[in-house]
Amino acid sequence: MARYHIETYGCTSNRGESRQIERSLRDGGHHRVDSPAEADVAILNTCTVVEKTERNMLSRAMELDEETPGELVITGCMALAQREEFRQAGVDAEILHWDEVPEHVRNGECPTTTPDTDPVLDGVVGILPIARGCMSDCSYCITKQATGKIDSPPVEENVRKARALVHAGARELRITGQDTGVYGWDDGERKLHVLLERICEEIDGEFRVRVGMANPKGVHGIREELARVFAQQDKLYNFLHAPVQSGSDDVLGDMRRQHTVEEYVEVVETFDEHLDEWTLSTDFIVGFPTETDRDHEQSLVLLRETRPEKINVTRFSKRPGTDAADMKGLGGQVKKDRSKEMTEVKMELVGEAYEGMVGTEREVLAVEDGTDDSLVGYDRAYRQVAIPGAEREGVELGDVVTCEVTGHNTVYALGELV
Secondary structure: OOEEEEEEOOOHHHHHHHHHHHHHHHHOOOEEOOOHHHOOEEEEEEOOOOHHHHHHHHHHHHHHHHHOOOEEEEEEHHHHHOHHHHHHOOOOOEEOOHHHHHHHHOOOOOOOOOOOOOOEEEOOEEEEEOOEOEOOOOOOOOHHHHHOEOEOOOHHHHHHHHHHHHHOOOOEEEEEOOOHHHOOHHHOOOOHHHHHHHHHHHOOOOOEEEEOOOOHHHHHOOHHHHHHHHHHOOOEOOEEEOOOEOOOHHHHHHHOOOOOHHHHHHHHHHHHHHOOOOEEEEEEEEOOOOOOHHHHHHHHHHHHHHOOOEEEEEEOOOOOOOHHHHOOOOOHHHHHHHHHHHHHHHHHHHHHHHHOOOOOEEEEEEEEEOOOOOEEEEOOOOOEEEEOOOOOOOOOOOOEEEEEEEEEOOOOEEEEEO
16 A cells, blocks of 8 residues: 655635545555655645745645655645646645545555445535446556455445435535446446436435446446436436556556456547537556556557646555555656656646637535635536536535536636626
């Protein structure tokens, strides 16, 4: 598991976010180290109160970039409001919303849920783990040793839990698991599409559903059925997180990822056929021990070809006890250079997607607080929209509002209430 170093600056809210980041990382088996020089990843949670604070944040980010042999992740207020300041200063870092940090640090491993699968209500967001375990055996992932093979509760049980979350006030249901695409496989039949259809049709109330990580292999076998359910059910966000990890079949084989590049592309093409507008989310691991320059180029080609709008780029780091840990690794500078190149393509693609939203009207479900009196929500394709002044206009969390997109900040849109 990863060694992480975290530094937090600013208000009580920032410190609370860092505590939640650490809790998720510890639950996943990662452990904290005091020095960034010892860390696989350093996390900087930033503040942006005054100009002097901003200068200090930039200075510390540059220091951590030099001190950390692994990866630097920057989150917090300055990261989200002034991300270009870090890029202009030459800081090589992944800039993320705080709740995206634990997933990024996973290094491509399956998310680890708690030993039970109890749902959680967080504000107006209901988190529903639908199963535990997976059917994969990735050479770099240690999570399987903790979770085992897929263990799927009956559809009826998950529908009951979803209904309870909605009745308790959830306006957004987040379906989670190590690999949601193989839900039901232990009973001989993948049932994710069945579960989603029943949640949408059998539960009264106004809410939306987001499906969590589903590996391409599991989705591929039910891609037609799943895409049809997405097209038919308005309560489903048109969003799919299918982590491909590499654009090279050779590397995917060494990773033991089970899917091929062609199967991943077929999943994307199927959703394109059924949905006019949707968001593809995916992950890439750069610098896997057997990744050549040609393999890396193939990943960049795949990235541009499939044009995902949410992309997690992670530098490979060895997990003790995994087969990949015994492979001769690539140099840190090679991984850093490849990560930087892929991140530049990522920002280009994401920026183009949000630029394309400017001037359109969107129905947005507000689910979290933003800065000052703004709220943050998501449109039907699960694209993030910040709404300045929303609270001043009487909008509350859980409300669905119509916004005109007036601008964007590369990774989220700015909306004005209509």
